Amino acid sequence: MKKLKLLFLLGFAVIAAPASGEMLTMQQYLELVAENNSELKSVQANIDAVKGKLAEIERVYSYFLNAGMSYSDDWSGRPFAVNSATMDRLSMLNTDVNVGRQFETGTQVSLGVQGFYGNYDYKVTPDYQVTDIAPFIRLEQSLLKNWKGGNTKASMSQARANANSLLYLLEYKKQGIIFNAKMAYWNLSYSRTVINFRRSSLDRTKRIFDWNQRRFNLDLAEQTDLLQSQAAFKMRELNLKIAYESEVKASRDFNRFINISDPKVKYDVESFITAGNNFEQDKQLERTGIRADVASAMEDVASSMYAQSLSEKGMGSDLIFTGQFAMNGVNKDFSSASSDLSEFNRPSYSVGLKYSLPLDFSLRKTIIKGYESAKISAEKALENAKLQENSDWLQLVDDWNNAKSRYALSIEIRNIQQKRNEEEQGLLTKGRSTTYLVLQSEQDLDDAYLSMLQNIFELIGIYEQVEAFYSN
Numbered sequence: 372m373k374k375l376k377l378l379f380l381l382g383f384a385v386i387a388a389p390a391s392g393e394m395l396t397m398q399q400y401l402e403l404v405a406e407n408n409s410e411l412k413s414v415q416a417n418i419d420a421v422k423g424k425l426a427e428i429e430r431v432y433s434y435f436l437n438a439g440m441s442y443s444d445d446w447s448g449r450p451f452a453v454n455s456a457t458m459d460r461l462s463m464l465n466t467d468v469n470v471g472r473q474f475e476t477g478t479q480v481s482l483g484v485q486g487f488y489g490n491y492d493y494k495v496t497p498d499y500q501v502t503d504i505a506p507f508i509r510l511e512q513s514l515l516k517n518w519k520g521g522n523t524k525a526s527m528s529q530a531r532a533n534a535n536s537l538l539y540l541l542e543y544k545k546q547g548i549i550f551n552a553k554m555a556y557w558n559l560s561y562s563r564t565v566i567n568f569r570r571s572s573l574d575r576t577k578r579i580f581d582w583n584q585r586r587f588n589l590d591l592a593e594q595t596d597l598l599q600s601q602a603a604f605k606m607r608e609l610n611l612k613i614a615y616e617s618e619v620k621a622s623r624d625f626n627r628f629i630n631i632s633d634p635k636v637k638y639d640v641e642s643f644i645t646a647g648n649n650f651e652q653d654k655q656l657e658r659t660g661i662r663a664d665v666a667s668a669m670e671d672v673a674s675s676m677y678a679q680s681l682s683e684k685g686m687g688s689d690l691i692f693t694g695q696f697a698m699n700g701v702n703k704d705f706s707s708a709s710s711d712l713s714e715f716n717r718p719s720y721s722v723g724l725k726y727s728l729p730l731d732f733s734l735r736k737t738i739i740k741g742y743e744s745a746k747i748s749a750e751k752a753l754e755n756a757k758l759q760e761n762s763d764w765l766q767l768v769d770d771w772n773n774a775k776s777r778y779a780l781s782i783e784i785r786n787i788q789q790k791r792n793e794e795e796q797g798l799l800t801k802g803r804s805t806t807y808l809v810l811q812s813e814q815d816l817d818d819a820y821l822s823m824l825q826n827i828f829e830l831i832g833i834y835e836q837v838e839a840f841y842s843n
Contacts, residue, residue, distance in 0.1 A: 395638035397556055400629070404552045407630040411552075414545045421538045428530045431473060431523060437483070438468045460492035469509075477520035479511040485697070488705075502708040505719070507697035514690040522684055529677035536670035542843075543663035550839035555624040557831050559636060560643040562618040564824060569611040572817050573604070579813070580604040582799075583806055596806040603810045610817075647778075647827030654834050656771050660843045662760045668753040675746040682742045686735050688728040695721045764841065771833045778826040785819040792816045 395403075404411060444462045469483020487503035516522045580600040586592035622636045697719045700712025711717060792812040798804035 392637055392639040395640060397553065397641060400556050400638075400640075401549065401552065403629040404549070408548065408552070408628050409630060411545065411548045414541055414548065418538060418541045418545070421534050421541065425531060425534045425538075428527050428534070431527060432475065434470055434472045436468075436470055437481070439466070441465045460490075462490045462492075464488040469507075473523065475520045475524070477513055477517035477523055481507075481509040483507060483509075500703050502700075502702060502705050504700040504705070504708045504712055505697040506712075507695055509695040510693070512692045514692055515687065516684050516689045522681065525677050525681050525684075529674050529681065532670045532674035532677060536667045536674065539663045539667035539670065543667065543840075546663060546839045546843070550835055552628040553835045553839070554832060555621070555628055556640060557643065557646070557828065557835070559618070559621040559625045560640045560646070561824065561828050562614065562621040563640070564643040565821070566611070566614045566618055568820055568824070569607065569614045572813070572820075573607040573611055576600070576604045576607045576810075576813060579796075579799075579806065579809060592806075599806050599810060603813065643824070643827065647824075647830060656768060656834070656837050658764060658837070658841045660841060662756075662840050663843070665753070665756045665760050668749070668756040671749045672746070672753050675742070675749040679739075679742040679746050682738060686729055686738065688726065691725045691727075693721075693723045693725065695719075767833055767837060767841075771830070774826055774829045774833060778823065778830060781819065781823040781826050785816070785823050788812065788816040788819040 405415075442462075442464045444460070446460050464487070466486040467483065469481045471479065471481035471483075473479045483506070485503075485505045485507060487501070487505075489501045491499040491501075513522070580597075580603070583592055583597045583600040587594065587597040619634055623634050625636050626633060698712060698715055699717040699719055700708035700710070701717065702708040702711050792809075792815075795804050795809045795812040799806070799809045
């Protein structure tokens with residue numbers, strides 16, 4: 372039986388092999404899809420964009436350069452200080468240049484220099500000029516909300532979770548496109564295999580029809596036998612026409628994934644029969660990862676938890692400590708001020724505390740309940756996604772095992788129908804059978820072939836689905 376099965380597979384693979392065209396393997400086809408498919412390129416661009424946003428999240432700990440300058444020139448004689456009513460003009464130049472960074476502890480540190488130049492033009496007393504140079508270090512630290520960087524870290528974690536959730540959904544969409552492209556490839560191979568089979572079936576039926584035509588012309592057969600064989604021949608012509616129509620649709624799908632509008636495919640594809648035999652014998656289903664939509668739901672739960680934590684902290688009070696230390700050089704001109712600065716004898720210090728407390732106490736319960744509901748929703752969505760994924764996996768395993776069993780059985784049935792058909796044809800030539808019985812055996816043989824091909828296609832579809840969604 373195994374030898375018969377092998378001979379049949381090899382023989383049918385030869386019959387089903389495409390006649391011409393450049394051979395395009397599945398891997399080569401997927402490379403063309405990645406290179407040309409607009410939808411896939413769009414999804415990939417979105418994936419790259421989200422990855423860029425993930426990198427942007429880390430900028431919160433980057434160094435930043437801040438530089439500012441302002442100049443004012445006031446001729447109003449406004450009393451800026453004691454006895455300044457005699458002032459004709461006041462001109463000032465302020466500069467502030469610093470490099471700042473927020474650390475993971477939540478501490479914001481700035482290191483820089485402030486500069487001031489003022490020209491006081493009095494009506495009576497001599498003009499007065501002052502230059503102030505002050506290198507400084509300044510820090511700010513939240514003692515409640517962002518103590519040890521908790522608030523910042525939670526915000527970053529939430530942003531990562533949101534980005535990862537979108538990234539997984541895009542990956543899921545990408546996997547779906549690739550899976551559909553693979554099935555378009557195998558569907559074309561299947562369609563061409565069906566065409567070749569329909570041709571062979573038509574040839575067999577034509578021989579029966581020609582045989583009955585000759586016998587009828589010699590008055591050795593009834594007209595009913597001739598009409599019956601003619602109807603069978605026409606039916607197989609119709610089946611072949613339908614097979615060609617199916618191939619046209621399969622060709623369009625095949626070309627669509629590589630961005631070609633031509634309904635004709637210029638490539639040969641891998642043998643459907645050989646692939647089916649390999650899928651049935653050598654391939655096993657393996658679940659090596661979680662499905663991307665489940666991973667996305669997991670990130671949504673994480674995001675909702677961080678959002679709830681940030682909301683609770685945001686509604687609470689905060690106490691912010693600020694401090695600054697500077698070395699000052701103050702004198703008439705820049706050179707003298709610089710000399711004063713080098714002596715380190717004019718330091719300045721400042722410290723401060725700032726307390727804040729939101730007073731919308733009546734809204735807190737409603738807001739907290741909203742975030743709690745959002746978290747519950749995300750958790751239930753994840754629970755459902757896991758349940759659906761596991762149910763889908765178990766169904767795929769059952770479908771795989773059932774398809775393998777049906778495939779083995781369909782080959783046995785095909786072999787039996789082949790032998791029966793050969794016997795009926797032999798008996799017909801000897802006058803010991805009827806046209807009806809031969810044509811019935813032809814139909815049963817056709818049904819057995821098609822059943823086998825459909826089982827192969829089902830095996831391929833199940834395996835490719837597992838490869839696409841459960842192996843990452």
